[in-house]
Amino acid sequence: MNGIPPLFRQPLAIALLLIAVLLVLGEQLSPGFASMQQILRLLIVAALLGIVAAGQNLVILGGREGIDLSVGGIISLSAIIAGNLMNGADAGIPLAIAGCIVAGAFFGLLNGLGVTLLRIPPLVMTLGMLGVLQGLLVVIRNGIPSGRAAPVLSQFVTQPVLFGLPGIIWLWIAVGLLMAFLLRRTVFGQRIYAIGSNEHAAIMAGVPAARIRILLFVLSGVFAAIAGICLLGYSGSSFANVGEQYMLPSIIAVVFGGTSLAGGKGGYTGTMAGAVMLVVLQSILTTINIEESGRQMIFGATLLVLMLFYGRGRAMRT
Amino acid sequence: MMARILARYPFLPALVIALVLLALNGLYQPRSVSLIGLTGLTKTYLALMLLAIAQTYVVYAGDIDLSVGAIVSLVNVVLVVLMERWGGGGVSIFAAMAAGLLVGLACGLINGLVVAALRLQAIVATFATSIFFTGVALWVLPVAGLPAPTAFWRTYGGRFFEVPFVFYAVLLLALVLYLMARLRLTTQLLAVGDDAQSAFQSGLPVTAIRIKGYALCGLFAALAAFCITGDTASGDPLVGGKMTLFSVAAVVLGGAALSGGFGTVVGSVFGALIIGLINSLVYFVGTPSEWQNLVQGLAILIALMAGILVGRRTRR
Numbered sequence: 001m002n003g004i005p006p007l008f009r010q011p012l013a014i015a016l017l018l019i020a021v022l023l024v025l026g027e028q029l030s031p032g033f034a035s036m037q038q039i040l041r042l043l044i045v046a047a048l049l050g051i052v053a054a055g056q057n058l059v060i061l062g063g064r065e066g067i068d069l070s071v072g073g074i075i076s077l078s079a080i081i082a083g084n085l086m087n088g089a090d091a092g093i094p095l096a097i098a099g100c101i102v103a104g105a106f107f108g109l110l111n112g113l114g115v116t117l118l119r120i121p122p123l124v125m126t127l128g129m130l131g132v133l134q135g136l137l138v139v140i141r142n143g144i145p146s147g148r149a150a151p152v153l154s155q156f157v158t159q160p161v162l163f164g165l166p167g168i169i170w171l172w173i174a175v176g177l178l179m180a181f182l183l184r185r186t187v188f189g190q191r192i193y194a195i196g197s198n199e200h201a202a203i204m205a206g207v208p209a210a211r212i213r214i215l216l217f218v219l220s221g222v223f224a225a226i227a228g229i230c231l232l233g234y235s236g237s238s239f240a241n242v243g244e245q246y247m248l249p250s251i252i253a254v255v256f257g258g259t260s261l262a263g264g265k266g267g268y269t270g271t272m273a274g275a276v277m278l279v280v281l282q283s284i285l286t287t288i289n290i291e292e293s294g295r296q297m298i299f300g301a302t303l304l305v306l307m308l309f310y311g312r313g314r315a316m317r318t
Numbered sequence: 319m320m321a322r323i324l325a326r327y328p329f330l331p332a333l334v335i336a337l338v339l340l341a342l343n344g345l346y347q348p349r350s351v352s353l354i355g356l357t358g359l360t361k362t363y364l365a366l367m368l369l370a371i372a373q374t375y376v377v378y379a380g381d382i383d384l385s386v387g388a389i390v391s392l393v394n395v396v397l398v399v400l401m402e403r404w405g406g407g408g409v410s411i412f413a414a415m416a417a418g419l420l421v422g423l424a425c426g427l428i429n430g431l432v433v434a435a436l437r438l439q440a441i442v443a444t445f446a447t448s449i450f451f452t453g454v455a456l457w458v459l460p461v462a463g464l465p466a467p468t469a470f471w472r473t474y475g476g477r478f479f480e481v482p483f484v485f486y487a488v489l490l491l492a493l494v495l496y497l498m499a500r501l502r503l504t505t506q507l508l509a510v511g512d513d514a515q516s517a518f519q520s521g522l523p524v525t526a527i528r529i530k531g532y533a534l535c536g537l538f539a540a541l542a543a544f545c546i547t548g549d550t551a552s553g554d555p556l557v558g559g560k561m562t563l564f565s566v567a568a569v570v571l572g573g574a575a576l577s578g579g580f581g582t583v584v585g586s587v588f589g590a591l592i593i594g595l596i597n598s599l600v601y602f603v604g605t606p607s608e609w610q611n612l613v614q615g616l617a618i619l620i621a622l623m624a625g626i627l628v629g630r631r632t633r634r
Contacts, residue, residue: 065577067441069563120626121577123382124570127563128619135612142608248384248445261439293457300450304432304443312437316518316525 011258015273055220063196063263073133075243078228083147108221112214157233179268197264329585339595363594370568372538380578385448390558393543398553406467426536430529462554474548511578
């Protein structure tokens with residue numbers, strides 16, 4: 001890769017370039033693919049993924065093999081809680097938002113406590129939590145109907161609210177600004193990078209590593225809960241395990257954004273581009289007229305090829 | 319004293335938990351510890367045991383394989399489709415099984431190449447290959463439901479000299495695992511997982527060893543697919559999807575460290591058994607059906623945490 005100009009070794013630049021290429025390719029394959037309306041639709045889906053990926057990004061940046069596999073369960077849980085608390089009425093929205101955020105924060109807190117106090121590896125802790133959440137969903141679904149989105153919420157997610165952009169895109173932009181501010185301008189952000197790159201040194205320097213790591217998991221739960229509410233608005237009603245499909249893609253979006261799974265290196269701007277890229281790629285595959293099997297094969301192979309551009313491990317040297 | 323025994327036999331906590339769960343199963347449902355009950359348990363969970371073994375070999379080296387479930391699905395459909403196409407007789411069954419093993423091996427080699435040779439991050443790379451393998455499985459058999467030949471599942475569920483077939487399978491598996499534990503590759507995988515850099519510096523071909531670990535994983539995933547096919551008696555391109563995360567949980571329950579360098583395949587087998595016994599116990603104690611998943615999930619989470627805490631005590 002040494003012949004490539006430095007600019008194009010930047011993950012963000014690679015992702016933006018690939019998005020442009022994919023959009024042109026999509027337009028060639030099916031005219032209208034890159035129309036303003038289509039792009040807006042893609043951005044709505046990307047925003048859902050991107051909001052989940054924000055929390056995932058924080059947990060991964062915090063290092064010590066940070067990863068959150070429970071986000072899929074929290075999204076599904078949040079969608080069903082929101083659906084029931086609002087049940088089609090606008091008046092229920094504030095309560096629904098509050099309830100979902102509390103639930104997301106609660107499960108994130110449990111993850112964080114397990115990872116820090118008991119020192120359970122994040123992969124194991126969040127995997128176990130995913131099993132608990134899936135069980136909880138079965139219980140809830142048996143007791144109560146799935147619930148419906150309030151009209152204002154659906155409007156917020158799918159209809160333009162300001163300058164022709166749907167509310168969820170504005171929300172995503174706000175999340176992006178918040179993350180950029182948090183990671184670059186606050187002590188908290190600096191400390192995330194510090195514990196992510198060298199936890200021991202950070203603790204020696206007086207950084208409360210455990211408290212920060214717990215907060216990262218709480219934030220991941222909250223972001224997943226917000227995504228769950230938006231997902232309810234997007235689809236109108238919640239259904240079984242809607243969130244599952246976001247679990248591993250949220251990790252891939254972070255990787256495509258140039259954040260290393262080893263922690264301590266990366267940011268959210270790239271992740272946003274990574275989320276858009278994933279969604280555009282998936283969308284192109286649905287426009288091609290081939291069978292589902294071929295689509296999946298191409299998707300898997302393309303992901304592998306794209307990964308070659310990002311953070312490959314170092315070769316062994318003596 | 320206790321710590322030294324545990325360090326030598328890291329699977330002991332898993333064995334104890336499994337035995338306690340088995341006793342509890344027997345307490346709430348005496349028939350579950352009868353020959354028929356144990357046969358049923360083995361028949362259902364032999365696939366997960368094999369998949370946990372598969373996962374263990376990559377975890378040894380500090381890697382992970384999130385595509386094992388997809389490999390199970392792919393081998394399952396290849397096996398069923400080939401058996402049907404080649405007539406369903408004795409020879410065709412063995413030929414199809416040989417083909418299934420080759421498919422599993424090929425999948426493992428692909429994983430090994432992308433993770434070890436191309437140096438992609440194991441979690442995301444094997445997720446990508448799992449999408450690819452699922453695509454191939456859907457291409458081989460687009461919809462679930464093609465039945466396996468009667469001879470195949472009758473054998474798997476049948477008896478020879480009054481002893482159920484699955485017990486012979488377990489015995490054979492135990493022998494294979496015993497021999498595998500003595501292979502140089504097992505030690506090499508553990509050495510790479512313990513410290514890849516120093517393994518490399520002491521002259522071990524780290525990349526080749528990791529690829530072999532994934533290849534072994536693919537082979538055992540194929541064996542797991544044989545058991546699934548024997549148990550469900552049909553082909554389903556998505557049958558293994560749910561098993562991936564359970565295989566990781568089983569490995570952790572068995573006392574292996576996900577960071578590599580420590581663990582036993584025997585422990586992973588007990589880990590898979592623990593998951594199976596928790597599932598049946600939750601049913602036997604009369605948990606209302608809608609609560610079963612939650613109780614299972616909680617029990618598995620607690621067992622995972624307990625296993626890690628006990629394991630850490632002993633390794634210090």
